[in-house]
Amino acid sequence: MKSPIESPEGDWWSEQVNRRETIWLGISGLWAMTLFGWMAGWTEFGEQNQVGETLEVPTGRYQEKVAAFKESATETDRGLVPPDTDVYVGAMRYAFDGLPAVVETGTEYTFHLGTYDVQHGFSVRQEDTLSKQLSLQMLPGYEWLMPMEFDEPGTYHVVCNEFCGTGHRTMHAKFEVVEDLSAVESGDSDGGESGGESDSAGGDYGGWFTDDASGGEASNYDGSTTDATDSDAVTVTVGPGGEFTFDPPALRVSSGTTVTFDWASDTHNVFVERQPEGANWNGHESIENTGFSFEHTFETPGVYAYYCDPHLSLGMKGVVEVV
Amino acid sequence: MFGLGTFEYDSDGFRDCSVTGLRIHRSAEDMVKLFGVTAILALAVGGVFAIFVALTRWELVGLLGPADFYTYLSIHAWNLLIFWMVFMEIAILYVGGPFVLGRKLPLKNVAKAAYALMIGGALVINVSIWLTDQPDQAPLLTSYAPLPSSSWFYLGVVVFLVGALVAAIPFLTTIWKQKREYPRKTLPLVTFGAFVTSIVAAEAIVGGLITYVPTYLWRIGVLAHIDAVWYRQMYWIIGHGSQQINLLAMISIWYFMTHVVGGAEVASEKVSRTAFVLYLFFINMGAAHHLMSDPGVSTAWRVWNTSYAAYGAVVASMIHAFAIPAGLEVGRRKRGEGGGTFGWLWSAPWKDPGFSSTVLSIILFGFLGGTTGVMMGQMQLNMTWHNTLATVGHFHATVALGTTLAFMGLGYYVLRLVFGREWILKPVAMVQPYIYAGAMSIVVLMMMYLGILYGIPRRHPSVTDIPGTDFDFAAAEPLFIIFGIAALLAILGGALFVVAAVGTLLAGGKYDGALPVEAPTAFGGETPVPDGGGDRASPDGGGDTTAPDGGVDATASGGGEAVDTEAADAEGSSPPWYEDAAHHALSMRGTFLMTLVFLGAFVVLWALNWYLLSQLWQVG
Numbered sequence: 009m010k011s012p013i014e015s016p017e018g019d020w021w022s023e024q025v026n027r028r029e030t031i032w033l034g035i036s037g038l039w040a041m042t043l044f045g046w047m048a049g050w051t052e053f054g055e056q057n058q059v060g061e062t063l064e065v066p067t068g069r070y071q072e073k074v075a076a077f078k079e080s081a082t083e084t085d086r087g088l089v090p091p092d093t094d095v096y097v098g099a100m101r102y103a104f105d106g107l108p109a110v111v112e113t114g115t116e117y118t119f120h121l122g123t124y125d126v127q128h129g130f131s132v133r134q135e136d137t138l139s140k141q142l143s144l145q146m147l148p149g150y151e152w153l154m155p156m157e158f159d160e161p162g163t164y165h166v167v168c169n170e171f172c173g174t175g176h177r178t179m180h181a182k183f184e185v186v187e188d189l190s191a192v193e194s195g196d197s198d199g200g201e202s203g204g205e206s207d208s209a210g211g212d213y214g215g216w217f218t219d220d221a222s223g224g225e226a227s228n229y230d231g232s233t234t235d236a237t238d239s240d241a242v243t244v245t246v247g248p249g250g251e252f253t254f255d256p257p258a259l260r261v262s263s264g265t266t267v268t269f270d271w272a273s274d275t276h277n278v279f280v281e282r283q284p285e286g287a288n289w290n291g292h293e294s295i296e297n298t299g300f301s302f303e304h305t306f307e308t309p310g311v312y313a314y315y316c317d318p319h320l321s322l323g324m325k326g327v328v329e330v331v
Numbered sequence: 332m333f334g335l336g337t338f339e340y341d342s343d344g345f346r347d348c349s350v351t352g353l354r355i356h357r358s359a360e361d362m363v364k365l366f367g368v369t370a371i372l373a374l375a376v377g378g379v380f381a382i383f384v385a386l387t388r389w390e391l392v393g394l395l396g397p398a399d400f401y402t403y404l405s406i407h408a409w410n411l412l413i414f415w416m417v418f419m420e421i422a423i424l425y426v427g428g429p430f431v432l433g434r435k436l437p438l439k440n441v442a443k444a445a446y447a448l449m450i451g452g453a454l455v456i457n458v459s460i461w462l463t464d465q466p467d468q469a470p471l472l473t474s475y476a477p478l479p480s481s482s483w484f485y486l487g488v489v490v491f492l493v494g495a496l497v498a499a500i501p502f503l504t505t506i507w508k509q510k511r512e513y514p515r516k517t518l519p520l521v522t523f524g525a526f527v528t529s530i531v532a533a534e535a536i537v538g539g540l541i542t543y544v545p546t547y548l549w550r551i552g553v554l555a556h557i558d559a560v561w562y563r564q565m566y567w568i569i570g571h572g573s574q575q576i577n578l579l580a581m582i583s584i585w586y587f588m589t590h591v592v593g594g595a596e597v598a599s600e601k602v603s604r605t606a607f608v609l610y611l612f613f614i615n616m617g618a619a620h621h622l623m624s625d626p627g628v629s630t631a632w633r634v635w636n637t638s639y640a641a642y643g644a645v646v647a648s649m650i651h652a653f654a655i656p657a658g659l660e661v662g663r664r665k666r667g668e669g670g671g672t673f674g675w676l677w678s679a680p681w682k683d684p685g686f687s688s689t690v691l692s693i694i695l696f697g698f699l700g701g702t703t704g705v706m707m708g709q710m711q712l713n714m715t716w717h718n719t720l721a722t723v724g725h726f727h728a729t730v731a732l733g734t735t736l737a738f739m740g741l742g743y744y745v746l747r748l749v750f751g752r753e754w755i756l757k758p759v760a761m762v763q764p765y766i767y768a769g770a771m772s773i774v775v776l777m778m779m780y781l782g783i784l785y786g787i788p789r790r791h792p793s794v795t796d797i798p799g800t801d802f803d804f805a806a807a808e809p810l811f812i813i814f815g816i817a818a819l820l821a822i823l824g825g826a827l828f829v830v831a832a833v834g835t836l837l838a839g840g841k842y843d844g845a846l847p848v849e850a851p852t853a854f855g856g857e858t859p860v861p862d863g864g865g866d867r868a869s870p871d872g873g874g875d876t877t878a879p880d881g882g883v884d885a886t887a888s889g890g891g892e893a894v895d896t897e898a899a900d901a902e903g904s905s906p907p908w909y910e911d912a913a914h915h916a917l918s919m920r921g922t923f924l925m926t927l928v929f930l931g932a933f934v935v936l937w938a939l940n941w942y943l944l945s946q947l948w949q950v951g
Contacts, residue, residue: 010597012520012586012658013351013431020517020600026916028923029599029653035930036649040642043937047709048634056944057951058714062626116949121626126478127559129718133786138806140947141786143717145625147559148477152626157949165802169718169788172478173468174398177791178798224798250466273466321799 058144060118060154067148070122074098074106075294077120084192086110086184095183096120097166099128099146100275101173103318104166104181105295112189113158122151124275124295128179129170135163135182143169158185175252178224178321213327216281216313217257223320226257233258237331241266244326247273252319254326261306263330268303271296276316276324278302284310284330293317306330336364337751337841344435348748351591359429359436360749363422365446366498367745370418370738371832373453377410378825385822389815390795390808400792401469405460408472412730413491413573414453419738420532420580421445421498422745427525427583428505432518437504445498452491459483471790473570476546476562485547492539492569499529520597520604524583527607532576534615538568560627571618574726577734578648579610581692584737585655588689589662591744593679596662598654598919606650613643620704623713633710645705652697652929657922664917673921684754688740688764695768696733699775702933703728706940715944721782723789728775731821736768739828746832752839760831767824773817777810783943785810 010016025033051057065073077096081088087108095117098105105124111117121130123146133141144154158164161184168179186192215221217229234256236242242265245255250273261267269278269292278291287308295318306312309330316324340346344357383403386394395403429436436442459481463469470480474488506526509518518526542565549557586603589595597603619636622628660675669678680686703725707716716722743760746752754760781787785807787794794804795811 010600012590012595012597013353013522015516015519016597016600023599023601025599025602026657026919028919029602029657032653032923032926033602033650036646039649039930039933040646043645043705043709044637044642046941047637047711050711051630051634054711054945055949056711056714056947058624058711059630059951060626127475127563129788131718131786131788135802138785138804139783139943141719142714142947142950143624143719144714145717147563147626149559150626155949155951159948167788167797169790170475171401171468171471171473171790174401177397177793180797180800180802182800182802219798222799321797 063151065151067124071124093117100124102175102179107181109183110192113187116157119154121146123148126172127170128168131167131169161185161187175322224323226323226325228253229257233260235260237262243268243270246271246276252322252324258327260329266303266305271298271300278314279317281313283312284308335836354433356435358439359425362442363425366418366422370415373410373414375829380407385818387792397792405469405471416577423580424502427522428502431522432509438501442501445494448494452487455487476557482550488543492536496536521587527611528579535569535572542566567618567621575614581734581737582651584741588740589659592686593659594662595658598657603654606647609643609647617644620708623710624717653926657919660922661917682761684760684764685740685743688736691768692733692736700729700733702936712940719782720787720789721779724775724778732771746835747842751842752835753842755834755839756831763827770817770820777814
């Protein structure tokens with residue numbers, strides 16, 4: 009009787025081991041060595057190894073690097089064409105800055121992966137073959153330089169797969185792989201993609217706050233417009249209390265009023281969706297953090313619709329109506 | 332404790348267990364009941380939240396919005412991965428120590444204080460997750476800094492971890508006293524397993540405190556900055572370490588339950604103990620596989636930890652994968668319970684939920700949980716598994732199939748042998764392990780397919796509709812339908828366990844101490860098949876003999892003594908030559924064939940994973 013709940017008697021260490029158990033021990037050892045040998049070998053002869061240089065870069069500095077990349081890249085309507093073989097991706101809640109980009113087959117690019125706020129995931133798949141996918145971790149304070157080379161042209165979709173907050177599921181971007189970059193660049197155009205919705209009429213601003221327009225539904229718009237036509241200066245809070253909203257979402261002012269946009273949480277910008285003809289408000293396209301503010305004096309009457317680019321899909325949208 | 336038990340103790344507070352032959356003291360038994368019942372409550376809570384999580388991910392139903400989904404998912408994770416497991420593990424330590432060694436539980440007040448800390452911590456964690464509000468986010472299991480959660484959450488974790496650490500002290504004191512009293516005596520294998528578990532647990536918990544104390548200080552503003560790389564590396568000491576505790580506790584239970592219910596014996600003390608020692612040295616480094624696709628650790632660090640370290644643990648698991656069925660095979664062959672290659676298996680008590688849960692746990696843990704753990708632990712393959720639903724599939728295979736089934740099996744016997752109550756709703760108890768294991772296996776397979784073949788991310792309340800883009804994962808919808816239905820069935824299987832267990836506690840009749848279905852007892856009348864071990868020439872296949880009707884003789888009524896071979900001698904039946912035969916001389920060919928099948932499946936899965944990886948674009 010050799011019970012597992014009784015102390016073994018005598019010299020149990022020297023007892024013979026069954027022949028088949030001995031064989032199994034050998035098989036297990038060989039299998040473990042095979043597993044290791046294959047993995048070590050793949051770093052030499054395999055094409056897929058998530059090995060790249062890591063730099064320690066503070067989040068603010070990384071944000072500047074991505075901004076510089078965007079500055080130097082060629083803007084096309086299919087995305088940014090990098091000036092050389094470096095592609096910068098800055099993840100933030102809930103968008104990938106630097107994407108969409110266009111790269112070409114057969115060239116080795118270095119993807120720079122970093123974040124502006126919390127941990128994110130860089131999960132890439134080919135649009136038409138979902139099983140061709142991989143995931144790399146993105147961490148604040150670190151820039152990971154990952155070489156990649158593509159042979160198959162097509163659209164590659166990026167989703168965040170590290171939980172980063174309630175809007176996590178909306179975090180999506182893409183890049184395109186093409187065979188000939190020069191074709192993309194010659195079709196160069198800088199027009200904003202403001203197709204559709206030319207009607208700015210109606211009390212609901214052409215459905216701008218609903219999810220029929222681009223992006224999600226604005227959670228804080230109840231159909232009413234805050235009237236500030238008798239003030240000279242008004243403030244719009246950007247991301248109050250960490251919510252993905254502008255407060256007030258819809259604002260009515262008189263011509264000549266100065267509106268101050270005040271950042272109350274991180275990683276927001278103000279992108280202009282549409283504005284009256286003749287007006288040239290640029291919003292504020294670079295991404296800023298708590299404490300930042302800018303102002304603009306609205307002169308041309310009409311409806312100015314704007315949004316926060318990283319959080320458009322969460323319905324972070326606003327309107328300034330000038331009368 | 333609770334007035335739920337039916338056993339009487341003698342004037343010293345001891346009683347003899349008529350089934351296992353163990354001498355059990357009331358002090359230990361009370362605490363096992365307390366921790367065990369709390370564990371089952373946590374299972375019930377986590378199970379209720381599982382309904383909401385599954386019905387959200389099954390987007391045809393799409394029950395919860397994003398904010399609620401993360402709250403419910405966090406509560407599901409903490410109650411099942413942590414509270415159900417750790418409370419049960421403390422109960423297992425007290426079974427593996429004081430019960431098996433026949434000792435009192437020392438420092439009973441320390442155990443009570445530990446319980447108070449653990450239950451207090453668990454409540455604070457649950458409430459703080461439930462009340463999560465902006466700018467805090469639900470922590471999920473990982474609470475990855477610098478994404479903030481409620482400061483109460485971090486505090487709750489610290490309190491719970493301190494409690495779990497303190498709870499190990501009475502167990503370690505038991506071992507200390509035993510070794511002082513009998514310095515030359517080897518610890519029983521189950522106690523040895525529990526001892527290794529306690530060391531691995533202590534390492535994990537200390538890692539957890541190193542993680543959560545600074546994180547708490549950061550959240551309340553004492554520390555200005557917390558580094559994401561540092562957090563991830565520290566966090567996984569507890570994050571995966573806590574699951575290594577599950578693994579070791581589960582394996583100790585496998586040895587215990589196959590013995591008590593199936594009549595297994597130890598095939599080789601040397602081999603099984605060596606495997607436990609391998610775990611002691613290597614398994615914690617296995618946690619490194621969480622960082623295989625991270626920028627913060629060097630390639631050398633990653634290869635070192637996935638090679639030397641992980642394979643030390645993989646070999647240990649493969650040893651147990653042979654040793655435990657082999658123990659069952661030799662134990663049953665020795666008593667003539669089934670000849671041939673697999674007769675010992677067919678004749679096993681498959682209707683006993685204690686046995687079926689344990690065996691299903693062993694098989695499903697190995698095929699679905701162990702193999703996939705090795706896949707994602709290979710540095711390059713990790714890229715295709717990392718943070719996909721396949722990862723969730725892996726840990727449901729290990730924890731929801733392997734460990735939970737093993738704990739359910741033990742739970743059935745805790746009801747009988749600790750509370751002294753016979754199961755009510757026996758037909759329910761009989762089918763429950765099969766329903767749960769079958770449905771959960773389908774859930775796990777679907778998660779793996781969804782993750783690997785469709786790249787579905789984990790932790791998303793919806794993937795078939797991504798706001799702001801036309802791209803989505805709607806192609807995976809058919810698999811999600813199978814997933815959703817199987818998940819509901821699995822939850823039903825889990826609920827049946829809770830119903831049977833709680834019903835038995837409250838309404839079960841007195842368990843009369845009859846031997847369980849298969850008591851390890853005297854031999855059958857036939858000659859077991861000797862193995863061709865060593866140099867002996869006797870062929871394996873010779874003389875497939877089957878014992879007539881189990882061959883359990885009158886020794887059975889001898890109660891506790893039945894486990895002792897001397898009892899057979901006392902009956903006067905002349906022992907055949909093989910009674911004292913060493914186990915290496917008995918055939919293990921059934922086990923050997925099964926492990927070869929396992930290896931084959933392992934190799935095929937591994938090759939398929941590498942094939943998929945090789946189809947990707949060039950990286951690195």
